[in-house]
Amino acid sequence: MKQINIGIVGMGTVGTGIAKIMVQNKDIISARIGAELVLKKAADLDIERDRGIDFGPDLLTTDPFLVTDDPDIAIVAEMVGGTGIAKEVIERAIENGKHVVTANKALLAEHGNALFEKAENKGVALAYEASVGGCMPIIKTIRETLVSNRIEAVTGILNGTCNYILTRITNEGITFAEALKDAQSKGFAEADPTLDVGGFDTAHKLAIISALAYGMKINLDEIYIEGISNITPMDIEFAKDCGYRIKLLAIGKFDGNAVEARIHPTMVPFSNQLANVSGSMNAVSLTADGVGNMVLSGRGAGMMPTATAVLSDVADIARNILAGGGIRVPLRSYQAANIREVPIRPIDDIKTHYYFRFTVFDRPGVLSKIAGILGNHGISIKSVHQTERKLDGGVPLFMLTHRANEADVQSSLKEISALEVSTQNPVLIRIEEDES
Amino acid sequence: MKQINIGIVGMGTVGTGIAKIMVQNKDIISARIGAELVLKKAADLDIERDRGIDFGPDLLTTDPFLVTDDPDIAIVAEMVGGTGIAKEVIERAIENGKHVVTANKALLAEHGNALFEKAENKGVALAYEASVGGCMPIIKTIRETLVSNRIEAVTGILNGTCNYILTRITNEGITFAEALKDAQSKGFAEADPTLDVGGFDTAHKLAIISALAYGMKINLDEIYIEGISNITPMDIEFAKDCGYRIKLLAIGKFDGNAVEARIHPTMVPFSNQLANVSGSMNAVSLTADGVGNMVLSGRGAGMMPTATAVLSDVADIARNILAGGGIRVPLRSYQAANIREVPIRPIDDIKTHYYFRFTVFDRPGVLSKIAGILGNHGISIKSVHQTERKLDGGVPLFMLTHRANEADVQSSLKEISALEVSTQNPVLIRIEEDES
Numbered sequence: 001m002k003q004i005n006i007g008i009v010g011m012g013t014v015g016t017g018i019a020k021i022m023v024q025n026k027d028i029i030s031a032r033i034g035a036e037l038v039l040k041k042a043a044d045l046d047i048e049r050d051r052g053i054d055f056g057p058d059l060l061t062t063d064p065f066l067v068t069d070d071p072d073i074a075i076v077a078e079m080v081g082g083t084g085i086a087k088e089v090i091e092r093a094i095e096n097g098k099h100v101v102t103a104n105k106a107l108l109a110e111h112g113n114a115l116f117e118k119a120e121n122k123g124v125a126l127a128y129e130a131s132v133g134g135c136m137p138i139i140k141t142i143r144e145t146l147v148s149n150r151i152e153a154v155t156g157i158l159n160g161t162c163n164y165i166l167t168r169i170t171n172e173g174i175t176f177a178e179a180l181k182d183a184q185s186k187g188f189a190e191a192d193p194t195l196d197v198g199g200f201d202t203a204h205k206l207a208i209i210s211a212l213a214y215g216m217k218i219n220l221d222e223i224y225i226e227g228i229s230n231i232t233p234m235d236i237e238f239a240k241d242c243g244y245r246i247k248l249l250a251i252g253k254f255d256g257n258a259v260e261a262r263i264h265p266t267m268v269p270f271s272n273q274l275a276n277v278s279g280s281m282n283a284v285s286l287t288a289d290g291v292g293n294m295v296l297s298g299r300g301a302g303m304m305p306t307a308t309a310v311l312s313d314v315a316d317i318a319r320n321i322l323a324g325g326g327i328r329v330p331l332r333s334y335q336a337a338n339i340r341e342v343p344i345r346p347i348d349d350i351k352t353h354y355y356f357r358f359t360v361f362d363r364p365g366v367l368s369k370i371a372g373i374l375g376n377h378g379i380s381i382k383s384v385h386q387t388e389r390k391l392d393g394g395v396p397l398f399m400l401t402h403r404a405n406e407a408d409v410q411s412s413l414k415e416i417s418a419l420e421v422s423t424q425n426p427v428l429i430r431i432e433e434d435e436s
Numbered sequence: 437m438k439q440i441n442i443g444i445v446g447m448g449t450v451g452t453g454i455a456k457i458m459v460q461n462k463d464i465i466s467a468r469i470g471a472e473l474v475l476k477k478a479a480d481l482d483i484e485r486d487r488g489i490d491f492g493p494d495l496l497t498t499d500p501f502l503v504t505d506d507p508d509i510a511i512v513a514e515m516v517g518g519t520g521i522a523k524e525v526i527e528r529a530i531e532n533g534k535h536v537v538t539a540n541k542a543l544l545a546e547h548g549n550a551l552f553e554k555a556e557n558k559g560v561a562l563a564y565e566a567s568v569g570g571c572m573p574i575i576k577t578i579r580e581t582l583v584s585n586r587i588e589a590v591t592g593i594l595n596g597t598c599n600y601i602l603t604r605i606t607n608e609g610i611t612f613a614e615a616l617k618d619a620q621s622k623g624f625a626e627a628d629p630t631l632d633v634g635g636f637d638t639a640h641k642l643a644i645i646s647a648l649a650y651g652m653k654i655n656l657d658e659i660y661i662e663g664i665s666n667i668t669p670m671d672i673e674f675a676k677d678c679g680y681r682i683k684l685l686a687i688g689k690f691d692g693n694a695v696e697a698r699i700h701p702t703m704v705p706f707s708n709q710l711a712n713v714s715g716s717m718n719a720v721s722l723t724a725d726g727v728g729n730m731v732l733s734g735r736g737a738g739m740m741p742t743a744t745a746v747l748s749d750v751a752d753i754a755r756n757i758l759a760g761g762g763i764r765v766p767l768r769s770y771q772a773a774n775i776r777e778v779p780i781r782p783i784d785d786i787k788t789h790y791y792f793r794f795t796v797f798d799r800p801g802v803l804s805k806i807a808g809i810l811g812n813h814g815i816s817i818k819s820v821h822q823t824e825r826k827l828d829g830g831v832p833l834f835m836l837t838h839r840a841n842e843a844d845v846q847s848s849l850k851e852i853s854a855l856e857v858s859t860q861n862p863v864l865i866r867i868e869e870d871e872s
Contacts, residue, residue: 017726021584021585021726022584025584025585025586025725028584028585028586028651029583029584031651031770031771031774032579032583032651032766032769032770032771032774033583033771034766034771129581134727135581135582135727135730136730137573137576137577137580137581140573140576140577140580140581141573141576143468144573144576144748144751144752145565145571145573145576145744145745145748146571146744146748147465147468147469147747147748147751148457148458148461148464148465148743148744148747148748148751149457149461149464149744150461150464215464215467215468273709273712273713273733276709276712277709288744289461289740290453290457290739290740290741290743290744291570291571291734291735291740291741291744292734292735292741293734294571294572294732294733294734294735295731295732295733295734296730296731296732297709297730297731298727298728298729298730298731299727299728299730303726304725304726304727305726305727305728307584307726308581308582308584308585308724308726308727309581311583311584312580312581312582312583312584315580315583315584316580319764319765320759320761320764322764323756323759323761323762323763323764324760324761324762325756325759325760325761325762325764326759326760326761327759328755328756328758328759328761328764329755330468330470333468334467334468335467335468335469335470338467338468
């Protein structure tokens with residue numbers, strides 16, 4: 001039976017997962033691919049740790065370039081992560097004419113344009129299914145299933161840590177701080193959780209998939225990013241009473257001229273499948289002409305789901321090699337010559353539905369003043385709810401709006417703050433209504 | 437720009453949809469594939485009807501074999517459906533060395549083994565993404581994403597007509613007959629609805645995907661099939677009170693020795709994503725080692741979703757042709773030499789949870805007798821509920837069981853019927869509990 005030699009740089013959780021699957025499921029992998037995938041060399045700073053696998057002598061090395069430079073290796077899996085040595089490893093492997101598989105969303109979001117061009121020029125694959133949504137075939141679906149469709153929207157829950165925290169707050173009414181602490185103790189959140197709860201990891205993923213979906217260069221800098229740390233049980237509870245759940249959504253939309261690309265806590269109606277994705281699960285909804293919504297959901301992170309995605313890319317490349325052809329599917333979905341710069345619409349220019357929570361003094365005329373300012377900015381109120389509950393010396397005033405423009409909303413909130421009728425800053429959460 | 441010539445046999449709804457997309461989205465298809473897809477010839481019995489497309493002269497023909505035999509055509513899309521001429525068209529195209537794309541689940545479920553072998557021997561593709569789940573990439577996900585995983589279960593809502601009818605009964609409390617009539621008037625159900633509501637269409641699809649998932653020959657005959665025509669609003673209401681929705685599920689499970697393959701109305705807990713898939717939408721849940729559950733959902737039928745799936749197959753084949761390689765992905769997921777005969781477990785041997793509804797005379801001792809019979813067969817009752825509501829001279833008695841064996845359940849129900857304490861036959865609905 002033919003062999004395809006693989007090298008792995010970075011034998012942490014995912015790298016070890018890949019090696020484990022290659023051993024445990026060797027039989028079915030060979031029966032499906034028609035060749036044996038062989039781990040030829042693997043690099044890690046720590047080659048002494050027991051990984052529960054018998055690698056045999058000389059397979060592990062501390063030098064990543066012994067992997068990238070090994071003439072017998074056809075496919076290099078970069079599993080280091082981050083934007084440091086990982087970039088060098090990928091570049092060197094490409095220069096050596098090797099196909100590369102990576103799960104490194106941060107690197108691709110920041111340096112993807114140059115890396116993809118490098119791989120395209122060299123005629124090798126740079127595959128990255130594992131960078132977004134774990135084992136869910138989101139990249140394959142955009143590149144290979146929706147080939148004949150104009151994609152209009154990509155909307156997703158792409159960070160398991162945030163979804164876990166929001167689910168805990170939703171189910172138990174605990175605060176963000178409590179839910180975060182719990183997530184950290186269970187290993188669902190890092191000691192420094194900023195990358196996750198600040199929305200940055202989600203932004204890396206949105207940068208990658210919106211570029212793919214719309215045939216544009218990756219543009220991380222223009223993405224609007226707002227994290228989940230200000231979400232309170234009170235907002236979640238009110239949302240629930242109105243038929244919504246609060247999720248950290250990545251929203252990428254294209255109207256043919258400009259792209260909306262934004263990450264923020266979002267109220268999602270129960271009828272939307274994303275509302276029902278809970279715990280550390282991920283999900284992506286794709287909207288395209290002719291097909292409406294298609295939703296993929298599954299485990300977005302973790303050893304085995306990520307290793308599965310890496311191995312699906314490895315299998316794709318192995319099958320190309322065995323079939324004797326070149327690169328079949330353009331790395332960025334569109335042929336390199338068709339990749340454009342598409343402007344990202346500033347957040348001020350978007351139009352959506354809004355939820356506001358004001359905390360106001362309980363006295364006559366306050367509601368009328370607030371409603372007046374919103375009306376002056378053309379913001380139409382859909383529903384208002386004021387409770388008797390005392391909060392920080394005031395009472396909460398909840399509002400849902402019809403479709404409005406973000407800049408108008410921001411101006412209104414500024415004017416309302418200046419009224420000095422509030423005991424707290426207003427809370428704003430955008431709503432993603434079903435469009436049908 | 438290079439051209440790939442396509443032929444279509446059967447210019448009904450889906451065939452016309454394919455032609456429409458090829459015209460409307462020509463720009464993006466070319467930008468993604470790097471070649472132009474050209475409709476060279478299309479056959480249909482009716483070539484006079486206005487399809488809203490300008491085909492130019494001589495493109496339409498009434499002779500399907502002018503398509504299959506055209507030396508300029510590389511890919512033939514069989515869109516006739518059924519098991520008659522469609523089979524001949526596919527066989528002839530394969531014999532002529534053409535790649536074939538089909539959406540014909542009935543044909544593949546009945547004659548797929550022979551057709552796949554024919555295509556494998558000839559070295560051409562026989563692609564069928566459109567045969568299951570419309571635009572959802574269920575076949576691609578099994579063949580190309582879960583390459584390194586042992587698939588353990590495939591569970592799906594695969595018939596939009598049934599899901600639409602069950603959703604109407606659930607939401608409005610109408611009867612099956614009323615919901616069916618409504619579905620027929622809205623075009624969601626055929627005049628003769630047997631293929632759909634009897635579960636047969638779902639069985640065709642399960643036959644195809646369980647073969648794919650488990651590397652086995654297609655085996656339609658052994659699939660247990662039960663339709664939805666006996667489902668009543670009362671059962672749906674009780675299910676809801678207990679936290680379940682009733683769905684027509686296709687269930688295909690593999691324990692390494694034998695496959696369970698069954699189609700029947702199923703109580704699905706709200707926490708299961710499939711419970712939240714409503715109306716004519718389809719969804720499939722895939723369970724595999726390491727990745728847990730992954731769910732795909734979307735439009736499972738209709739002109740554009742099906743045409744999209746056909747064109748994703750066409751694009752895959754076109755990319756193979758352009759890259760200059762042979763067939764990359766085995767048609768049946770496993771290499772032909774690895775496809776086995778795997779026994780399908782008889783329905784009597786399955787173990788699952790059950791819902792029973794008895795309609796019994798309202799007199800002392802009845803519950804004890806029924807519970808006694810169940811106990812004698814080792815069936816453990818999880819909950820019992822009896823209402824005062826009169827029904828057909830009796831009162832309904834609802835029961836949920838722990839995991840039990842089907843044969844024991846059937847023997848018990850027979851004994852209970854023989855007691856002559858019931859005014860109606862007992863109702864049995866299987867339950868698919870979350871396994872985690």
